[in-house]
Amino acid sequence: MTTLNAPEDELETWPPTPAPLDAGRMETLLAALRPVLAEDQILTSKADRYNRARVPAPFPIHRWSERVPDLVVLPSSTEQVAQIVRIANDLRIPVVPRDGGTGLTDGAVPLRRGIVVDVKRLNQIHEIDLENRTATVGTGISALKLNERLARHGLFYPDDPASYPCSLVGGRIGTSGWSLIGARYGHTRDLVLSFDHVLPTGAVLHVGDGGGGKISKSSSGYQLKHLFMGHQGTLGIATKATLKLYPKPEAELSPFWSFDDYDDAHACVGALARAGVATFSGAVLFDEHKVAYLRRDDEAYIPQPHDVRALVCAVMYGYEDEVRAGGKRLFRIAREHGARYLGDEISEGDWAARHDRYATPLHGRTKDGQVIPMSWHCEDAAVNYTKVPAVSKAWHEIIADLRRKTDVFDDWGMFAYTSADTGVDYLTEIDVGIWEQRLDADAWAAWVKAKRDIAAVALAHGGSISACHGSCREGEVDLVPEELGRGFEVMLDVKRALDPNNIMNPGKYLLDRAYDEGVTRG
Amino acid sequence: MGDEQPHGPAASAPYRFAEQHVPPAPVRVSEVAQTTFEHVYEVDPRLMQEHVLQQVFPNWDTLRIMRSRGDHLEWMHRHFADKVITGSQLLAEVEGEPQG
Numbered sequence: 001m002t003t004l005n006a007p008e009d010e011l012e013t014w015p016p017t018p019a020p021l022d023a024g025r026m027e028t029l030l031a032a033l034r035p036v037l038a039e040d041q042i043l044t045s046k047a048d049r050y051n052r053a054r055v056p057a058p059f060p061i062h063r064w065s066e067r068v069p070d071l072v073v074l075p076s077s078t079e080q081v082a083q084i085v086r087i088a089n090d091l092r093i094p095v096v097p098r099d100g101g102t103g104l105t106d107g108a109v110p111l112r113r114g115i116v117v118d119v120k121r122l123n124q125i126h127e128i129d130l131e132n133r134t135a136t137v138g139t140g141i142s143a144l145k146l147n148e149r150l151a152r153h154g155l156f157y158p159d160d161p162a163s164y165p166c167s168l169v170g171g172r173i174g175t176s177g178w179s180l181i182g183a184r185y186g187h188t189r190d191l192v193l194s195f196d197h198v199l200p201t202g203a204v205l206h207v208g209d210g211g212g213g214k215i216s217k218s219s220s221g222y223q224l225k226h227l228f229m230g231h232q233g234t235l236g237i238a239t240k241a242t243l244k245l246y247p248k249p250e251a252e253l254s255p256f257w258s259f260d261d262y263d264d265a266h267a268c269v270g271a272l273a274r275a276g277v278a279t280f281s282g283a284v285l286f287d288e289h290k291v292a293y294l295r296r297d298d299e300a301y302i303p304q305p306h307d308v309r310a311l312v313c314a315v316m317y318g319y320e321d322e323v324r325a326g327g328k329r330l331f332r333i334a335r336e337h338g339a340r341y342l343g344d345e346i347s348e349g350d351w352a353a354r355h356d357r358y359a360t361p362l363h364g365r366t367k368d369g370q371v372i373p374m375s376w377h378c379e380d381a382a383v384n385y386t387k388v389p390a391v392s393k394a395w396h397e398i399i400a401d402l403r404r405k406t407d408v409f410d411d412w413g414m415f416a417y418t419s420a421d422t423g424v425d426y427l428t429e430i431d432v433g434i435w436e437q438r439l440d441a442d443a444w445a446a447w448v449k450a451k452r453d454i455a456a457v458a459l460a461h462g463g464s465i466s467a468c469h470g471s472c473r474e475g476e477v478d479l480v481p482e483e484l485g486r487g488f489e490v491m492l493d494v495k496r497a498l499d500p501n502n503i504m505n506p507g508k509y510l511l512d513r514a515y516d517e518g519v520t521r522g
Numbered sequence: 523m524g525d526e527q528p529h530g531p532a533a534s535a536p537y538r539f540a541e542q543h544v545p546p547a548p549v550r551v552s553e554v555a556q557t558t559f560e561h562v563y564e565v566d567p568r569l570m571q572e573h574v575l576q577q578v579f580p581n582w583d584t585l586r587i588m589r590s591r592g593d594h595l596e597w598m599h600r601h602f603a604d605k606v607i608t609g610s611q612l613l614a615e616v617e618g619e620p621q622g
Contacts, residue, residue, distance in 0.1 A: 147601065160602075252603035253612070295552065299563035302555045323607055331609070331616040344608045352595040355602070363574060369554065371565055372573045 017066040018112055021093070026070065029091060029115075033073065036083045041121075043072040052116045056358060057104045057473070058377045058434045060444045067109050069096065069116040076121040078196050078204060078239040085237065086202030088115055089503050095200075096505050097233040099139065099171030102163035102358060104378065105470035107174060107232035111507035119170050122239055125149055133245045134193065134214050139170025139238045146243075156248040158185035158317075161468075162357040173238040176230030178468030180354060183273070183421045184281035184317060185246060189229050195241035197228050200499035205236075214242055227494070232470050233505040235498055249317035253327045254351035257339035258308040262288055262389070265310035268337035269416070270385050272314050273423025275333060277326040279318035283418045284354075286311035287392055290413025290431070297363070300346050312339065315351055364410035364433030367403070374410060374433035379451060379476075381458035382467035383428045388416045394457040395430045398450050408435045408443045409450075419467055427467035430454070451475030459483055472509040480510060542580035562588055 021029065033042055043049070053067040070093070075081045088095040094114025101108050110116055122138035125146065129135070130153060137146060144165045146157050160180045161167050167177070173195060177188040185191065193216055194208025207228050210218030228235055259265040269285040286294075288309045294301035301308075314330050316323045334341075341347075357376075364374035383391050392414050402409040410433035416426040434447070455465045455476040464483065465471040471480055481488040492514035495502075502515050548556040548564070555563050562584060570576040579587075599606050 144601070151601075156602075249603040251605050251607050252599065253607040253609065255609035255612075296554055297565070299561065302552050302563050317603060320605065320607065324612065327607060327609075327612045328616050331612050332619075335616065341609055341613050344610050347609050348599065348606055349595050352598040355598055356594075365569075366573070369569050370572045371570045 020068075020113060021070045025091070025093075029071070029087070029093060032087045032091065033084065036080055036087070037073060037075065041074045041076070041080075043074065048072050049116075052098055052101065052118060053109065055101050055103050055106060055108050056375070057106060058375060058432075058436065058439075058447065061436050061439050062441065062444070067111065068113065069110040070113050072116045072118055074118050074121050078122075078198065081117060081119075081122075081198045081237050081239050082202045082204050084115065084117060085198050085200065085504075089201050089501055092501055092503060094503055094506050095237075097170070097174060097237040099168035099174065100142065100163065100166050101171075102161075102167040103171060103175055103232075103469065104380075105175075105232065105466070105476075106473050107470060107505070107508065108171070111505075114503075117237060119168065119237070119239070122170070123168075126240065128153065128155075128245075129214070130155075132214050134242050135245055136240065136242045137169060139173065139195070139241055140168055142166060142168050143172075147248075150245065151248055154248050155245045157191065157243050158246055159188055159191050159243075160355060162354065164355040166358060169241055169243070170238045173229050173241060174231065174233050175468070175470055176226070178417075178419065178427055180417065181281035181315065181317060183283070183418045184279065187419075189226060191244050192225075192229070193242045193244055194225070195228075195238045198237045198239060200236055200501075200504035208242070212242075216244065230470065232472050232508055234495060234508050234511055236504060249319075251320040251323040252315070252317055252351075253323050254313060254315040254347050255327070255331065255334070256311055256313040256342040256347040256350060257334050258304070258342050259310045259312070259337075259339060260307040262310040264338050265312050266389055268334055268339055269312045269418070270423055271333050271337060272312070272330055273385070273418045273421075275329060276421075277316070277329055279316040279322050279326045280330070280421065281315045281317045283312060283314040285388070285416040285426075286313075287414045287416075289396055289411055290415060293411075293413045293431075296365070300350055304342075311342070313347070313351060362433065364412070364435070366407040372407065372435050373437070375436050376412070376431060377434055378429040378431045378469075379454045380427055380429040380466050380469050381455070381463050382419065382425050383416075383458060383461060383463040384425050385423055387461040387463060388426055388428055391428055391457055391461050391463065392416070392430075395428075395454055398453045398457070399430065399432055402446060402450050405446065406438075406443060408438045409433065409447070410435075425463075425467070428458075428463075448475040452478055455479045477508075477510055537582075542582055543578065545581055545584065559585065559588070 049068050052072055073084055085095055094112045096110040096116050098108040098116050098118045119140040122140035124138040127136040143157055143159050158181055161177050172188040179187045194212030197205045197207050206212040207224050209215045210220045269283050272283050316326055362374055362376045363371050399411040412431035412433050414430045416428045419425050419427055452475040458465055465476050495511045496514040545558045548558050550556050554566050557563050567576050
């Protein structure tokens, strides 16, 4: 592997990880937890802890041992979570919530060790309210398992990330996640009406519009729900949530079209999204690098002719008569933009696979074409429609620069997904294969620099660092104060006010600055 | 194989080790891929010689993996909606419309 020469000041800027709890503190912690939890709710084995040290995002393998928590707990009620957090706060031991562990910004990674609170046992369905169309669930349930139950009633909870089978409701709240079909149904912030939330001191808050419950719109008081979504576990742990439900769609349509030119595809996706078709649930633009990658390694695309250089897919859900009528309108728009329909097999198969991208075994290539094992990562941003081409070009140049230096990174192309029903902005993502076994300090530093550069491009084009994943990893997080401006100082004030001892997922989002000496309040 | 024994990969078909380890002759489909069974694409073996070595699968396992993917996608469709509207139907209707 080529040795990278990153500037010294970019190699490692994060504080060293504290040592594991010594025997005395561990015994004190266990003695405090045992009256609260059963024996099988406290996990201390090496395997249990190492398996909860990382998420699917690229990981500095060479530093795995620094991210291992001291122990893991599996609470089964809000009260147990509250007691665990109170104990942690009293003992000044970090607490890190972990739901599906599918996040791509390290929210569930215990950077300072401590207690990982794995919420998978909070997986109860407490209530399905057929009249008001809500479900109240523990945050440890996945949308897939919930929807299996809801289907008996003809209902559906339409939060649909690419980790649909394995991500959990609580993680979606902690990330304020983005949904593939959000252009019709909204994203997690729109679908979660209210939730029980354990604050960093162990107090329990019910948060939602007004006093919470099943209200979808209130103008009473501060709108606190959004504050407690997307904090990546730095402001507490959601334990029980009330969700909006919809009729299970009668029909699905997901046409894929090909183009011999990226600009034509970009024009077409914009027209589809702006058409105002009520059943339009989302559209995706695949760029030339993505098509090249798929033609390398995806059986659906390998036989595609070489003049296929960009793709667009649109997806619709609703009653059959609505979907048929709206679908024909989209086909007319696609025809006006020179689109070629890719056929039913690819259209239906590729869309169905989009709900479950985490199950895909992945490999990439060295520059001479040899297959290498790679993990997948995508860097995302929120970008206005008109800026998508420029951002795409700049991002590919950043990854091309990495690849010129080393085979550790491979450009797997870009998608741009509609976020809203008007086509105003897109979740743009660049997929990057990473040969994790070859990661070392130099390669990691180069990756972190690339992430920072990718975030800077999004901001330079008037976008946001992330539409979905969050922005608290090394590299991108450096630009969060720039993005939020005075808002970042408000974040510090809120963090310090709610978590006076910095025990809740410390080390994330530069929030340690809230506790620096000399920081003034207000 | 006797007449009473059904042909093809059924549970009651006889298992012959040698048969299972002789895949159909590969056909090149691109610079980097080949196909054996219909719709079963494989990386060109010349590109899996250094860092990841190609594994040998018995035929039944190759087909099982392919069919499992099909099952999985079918399940996803049913999970998200009661039926799938095929784009080719709508395309035919749109192409049949007078253009003006």
